[in-house]
Amino acid sequence: MSTRIAFLKGHGTENDFVIVPDPENAIDLPPAAVAALCDRRAGIGGDGLLHVVRSAAHPEAKDMAAEAEWFMDYRNGDGSVAEMCGNGVRVFARYLQRAGHATEGDLAIATRGGVKTVHIAKAVSDNGSAAGDITVGMGRALLPEGDVEVSVGERDWPARNVNMGNPHAVAFVADLADAGDLYSPPPFRPATAYPDGVNVEFVVDRGPRQVAMRVHERGSGETRSCGTGACAVAVATARRDGADPAVTGTPATYTVDVPGGTLVITERPDGEIEMTGPAVIVAEGEIDAGWLEGVIA
Numbered sequence: 001m002s003t004r005i006a007f008l009k010g011h012g013t014e015n016d017f018v019i020v021p022d023p024e025n026a027i028d029l030p031p032a033a034v035a036a037l038c039d040r041r042a043g044i045g046g047d048g049l050l051h052v053v054r055s056a057a058h059p060e061a062k063d064m065a066a067e068a069e070w071f072m073d074y075r076n077g078d079g080s081v082a083e084m085c086g087n088g089v090r091v092f093a094r095y096l097q098r099a100g101h102a103t104e105g106d107l108a109i110a111t112r113g114g115v116k117t118v119h120i121a122k123a124v125s126d127n128g129s130a131a132g133d134i135t136v137g138m139g140r141a142l143l144p145e146g147d148v149e150v151s152v153g154e155r156d157w158p159a160r161n162v163n164m165g166n167p168h169a170v171a172f173v174a175d176l177a178d179a180g181d182l183y184s185p186p187p188f189r190p191a192t193a194y195p196d197g198v199n200v201e202f203v204v205d206r207g208p209r210q211v212a213m214r215v216h217e218r219g220s221g222e223t224r225s226c227g228t229g230a231c232a233v234a235v236a237t238a239r240r241d242g243a244d245p246a247v248t249g250t251p252a253t254y255t256v257d258v259p260g261g262t263l264v265i266t267e268r269p270d271g272e273i274e275m276t277g278p279a280v281i282v283a284e285g286e287i288d289a290g291w292l293e294g295v296i297a
């Protein structure tokens, strides 16, 4: 291992990530290393980590290499692996643009949830950091049948089970404060509903086709935003509102306010979902490889 490892820090609606460029997949990043890097006191700090690898160099992505040159090897802040990260994939695209691996326009990115197409809008500044929005084709939502409930303390709510590549439980509440401090994962029922854990969104109405949410993310805790969560919320809200695009034949667009900003989600009649929001790189530096080796020893 070299003595210095490059990293960047970025966020999308304040869902923040440590970015580790590693085109040839040469850096060992076991869960303990990821958790140490994402630690906000003893590490760099982040809700998750974006390991930037060429698809051809990663065993989980080489089958996607013909379609997408780059693989988003996403990890949660506790070091666990997740299928997809909606804010992460926009930040990943912003990094590729900044590094000269991508330009404005369309770009395919491999993820564990399949190949996603992102559209990088024209930059509003030319330094690559304060740039325009990025739109991601998030694919289709799956809505597994069966009642689900989530609880906080003594209170519980029915929740909609929505899979955006990763699992979500969406609960409509009267007040976002009802979710409490969200220091620990909200329990869910039935226990068999989410064998690999779940991301839980608490949602209130804000106006016509506008909602606000808080989220407890599997593997990260409460975060300031979750892109796949915002898509799950838009889909659950459209079904609740009788605005299922497959039934009405018209796209449904929802504005989803998160603590860290705003995401705009459109579901088309064919079920395809697009999410638009910001993606910002805020810093660049070097990790001390000796420290990282010590952490995982």
Ligand SMILES: N[C@@H](CCC[C@H](N)C(=O)O)C(=O)O
Binding pocket: 015, 048, 076, 081, 082, 083, 084, 085, 086, 087, 088, 166, 167, 199, 217, 218, 219, 220, 223, 225, 226, 227, 228, 229
């Ligand atoms: N913040 C992400 C979701 C990250 C993965 C999630 N915690 C999981 O384990 O499924 C997003 O923006 O989608």
